[in-house]
Amino acid sequence: MGERLLEVKDLCTSFFTYTGEVKAVDHVSYYLDEQEIIAVVGESGCGKSVTQMSVMQIIQSPPGKIVGGEVLYQGKDLLKLSPAEMRKIRGAEIAMIFQEPMTALNPVITVGKQLTEVIRSHSGLSKKEAWKKGVESLEAVGIPDPEARMKNYPFEMSGGMRQRVCIAIAVACNSKMIIADEPTTALDVTTQAQVMELLQELVVKYKKSVLMVTHNLGLVTRYADRIYVMYAGQVIESGTTECLMTAPKHPYTVGLLESVPSLDDDKEKALVPIEGTPPNLANMPETCPFLPRCRYAADKCRNSVKPSLRLVDEKTNHYTACYLDLDEHFGSDPETLGQEAEEAGGQARKSAAGEAGTPAKKSADVKADEQTGKEGVTL
């Protein structure tokens, strides 16, 4: 890991619509070091893509507007740059690749022309030199017969090929950082792996940093160094991949992990979805945004304003925005209690949780009350 490359502080982006201000990104902070791969995960509409588009300043405006915060790229606040200066950052310093390789390239312009246009708009190269560089970068991303491919139109290529072209554009201008917004979602599984391997190769070989936005936890565990979990426009948990995968502290992260199918699981065992839908971003509650869907919700949660991120473990850089300490309750939900307790061999937990109808909540309450010293309120 090298120097700090990007640091986003308290970024806020809102969409001003007829129904009011939609806070799509609400005081989001994160950082990315050189040669690091980080992942931003969360369900659709949680603001993970909008955050990245805010960093790139390609939010459709109106209605979108960045209303606050800092985006420090190598110590320089990108939000303070003029549009012309920012244009030089995009593509040249920070490149972005998108989810939809089928539609991300212009259908009526050849791959070569699109590639060389980007190269030339960030360098003083002649058409010929840019073309040569284009061929080289297609080669670098593993496209066979790049010279011929340059003359192709995007529709003449497969989805995986097109995504490689998008990555080639990112490589061609020597950008230090690649934001990959669900780069593999639209691809089939074998192609997904190839694209991810390619991205990882870029990190190792060309010393790039990658920020990937995804909802595919499988990819995250395999490739990311650190994870930021977003919910309702906010980061609700962050830390190293290992600590988040093994010891999540936020009920939402727990829910995400539980809804991932695993080959090791019994086929009969149903996946546990997170019930309900995220809150309306135009009308956010004062309390924890996850509260209505939270299995562990306690009175403390209902009676307090939304929790801010707190440090859990300095070593793993683990932060969570939850009042509870889930270690105590992970896997002790009444519905999944039987299986999970047995799997974990957690006899003690079982007996402790098994007494009451809603044991998790009860013990969570106790914990929460202990923390604040507030008197317990009956369930």
Place this chain on the structure above:
Amino acid sequence: MNSSYSRYIIKRILVSVLVIFIISVFVFLLMHLIPGDPVRTMLGGETDEAVVQAYREKLHLTEPLPVQYWLWLKNALRGDFGTSYALNGQDIGELLWQRFPITMSLAVPCILVSTILGVLLGVLSAIHRGSVFDQIVTVILTAMNGVPIFWIGIVFIWVFGLKLRWFPVMGYTAPWDNFIQYLRTIAMPVTVMSFGPLSAIARQTRTNMLEVISQDYIRTARADGIAESSIKYRHALKNALIPVVTIVGIQFRWLVGGSLFTEQIFTINGIGRTVMLAITSRDYTMIQACTFIISVFVVGVNLLLDILYGWLDPRIRLSSGKGE
């Protein structure tokens, strides 16, 4: 030009020839489908049955239908459509040869002006969407689309012709006779005729532009740091113009139909007035000839559009002939 594009063009040409053949059959049958006896109409009033019969034979009307068709087609392809009785036996082929270019000399400038202005207005109002400019343009275009051509034509004649005396209210001068006078005579009819096409093209361009600007590849272009001017006028416009081609084609064909009105209002002897005359005087051979010529023209325009489409959109150009 690569081989699949030429294959595409050849295919379009063959289809066009087939369509013209089918049209020719229908146009030919027109004579026989319309009620009334053309020979009697030609001769007028009561005539000796023997004379009628003689005329029938002279016009090959006693031959079987396919033979008649063949004779007609053979002549038509040579530009011989017979003679007009409404215009005292004038050669129809010759007449159309004079009059069709007159209509074109109105329709072509009209479609050029409409396309250039329409695309320009459409692009600008899309880029400045929601601005005062956009709103004013939208109101004007809607109004232009709404006014009937015969009404606005008369208003123009009254205001610019009779009151202000800027332009002649009637008549036509060919561009090769006196170009300045030609421009003066077509100024009003072309302006009036442009209302519909200009409005349609501008609105279509605006809609397409807005749609294209929200496409993923435009976002990609922005994320790649491409200059905004290139994004709008290269990346977006190239895509937005493809559907506009259709509208331009439709409007161009419509202009020829619309010439029935404009040529009548401004007293210009183009194909529109000729059709009008032919219909009102039941000059069947002339109706036949005009219908055929206009149909061939429409097919020709369609062919041109198809070729233009392929040129603009590589997906059409390159995927044809691959069995897609």
